[in-house]
Amino acid sequence: xxxxxxxxxxxxxxxxxxxLFVVVILASALFHGIHAPSNVETIDSxxxxxxxxxxxxxxxxxxxPDGSVTVRMVAGRYGFYPKxxxxxxxxxITFRWVSLDVIHGVHIPMTNMSTMIVPGYVAQVKTELHHIxxxxxxxxxxxxxxxxxxxxxxxxxxxxxxxALNNNGGANHG
Amino acid sequence: xxxxxxxxxxKILESSPVGTWALMLIVGGGMVIAWLLMYYGVFLPRGHIG
Numbered sequence: 001x002x003x004x005x006x007x008x009x010x011x012x013x014x015x016x017x018x019x020l021f022v023v024v025i026l027a028s029a030l031f032h033g034i035h036a037p038s039n040v041e042t043i044d045s046x047x048x049x050x051x052x053x054x055x056x057x058x059x060x061x062x063x064x065p066d067g068s069v070t071v072r073m074v075a076g077r078y079g080f081y082p083k084x085x086x087x088x089x090x091x092x093i094t095f096r097w098v099s100l101d102v103i104h105g106v107h108i109p110m111t112n113m114s115t116m117i118v119p120g121y122v123a124q125v126k127t128e129l130h131h132i133x134x135x136x137x138x139x140x141x142x143x144x145x146x147x148x149x150x151x152x153x154x155x156x157x158x159x160x161x162x163x164a165l166n167n168n169g170g171a172n173h174g
Numbered sequence: 175x176x177x178x179x180x181x182x183x184x185k186i187l188e189s190s191p192v193g194t195w196a197l198m199l200i201v202g203g204g205m206v207i208a209w210l211l212m213y214y215g216v217f218l219p220r221g222h223i224g
Contacts, residue, residue, distance in 0.1 A: 006191065013202050021209060028213075034222045112220045128221035 037115065039124035048074060048100050061087055063166055068092035075117050076100040078146035080137055085154040088162035089132050097123040105141030108154065116141055129156045 003011075028034065048054045054074055060082045061071045069091055074081045076099065087093060097106055099119040106123075107114040110131070115123045129135075139150035157165070178186070 017206055035224045112223045126224040130221055
């Protein structure tokens with residue numbers, strides 16, 4: 001098959017650019033210790049309320065002994081529970097998401113927090129939120145007629161403020 | 175093109191396509207710069223996920 005000389009050069013440049021991006025991603029992943037989310041953990045979606053971890057009283061942010069925070073959230077048509085969430089900035093946060101019905105997605109715009117929530121599995125994502133403020137939290141996977149209304153707000157406050165709130169029991173609004 | 179002699183026409187067709195190369199460099203370079211700005215300026219500062 002004849003390929004024009006100029007076309008070969010175009011193809012070479014395109015592949016070179018794609019290769020450069022891959023090298024940059026791999027190099028930064030290596031230097032920053034970035035691992036793609038790869039947690040595989042199953043859970044019975046029909047019995048979330050009976051599970052110890054995702055029982056109603058256990059949802060929301062909880063501080064771990066090492067200073068990091070674990071946030072347990074349940075997604076169901078058409079809301080995220082708990083409905084109100086206050087999180088600390090510049091803190092290692094582990095989000096653990098489960099669905100009680102169908103496939104949902106969760107996305108916090110202006111952050112890299114984005115994952116799909118598949119019923120029967122725990123979607124675990126570790127990240128840090130660096131900017132203080134109010135963020136919307138959206139379902140980004142079509143889940144039914146009310147999908148467009150499936151959103152809530154989260155508030156990111158500085159760590160000291162969050163610690164004070166958490167000590168008073170206010171960080172977990174339930 | 176009709177006013178060109180056969181010799182001139184042949185010379186143009188066989189010469190290096192400078193305009194195409196310039197376009198290639200501008201588009202390719204612009205894309206690489208834009209991608210690097212997005213990656214290092216927006217994506218990584220937002221906090222990587224794992």
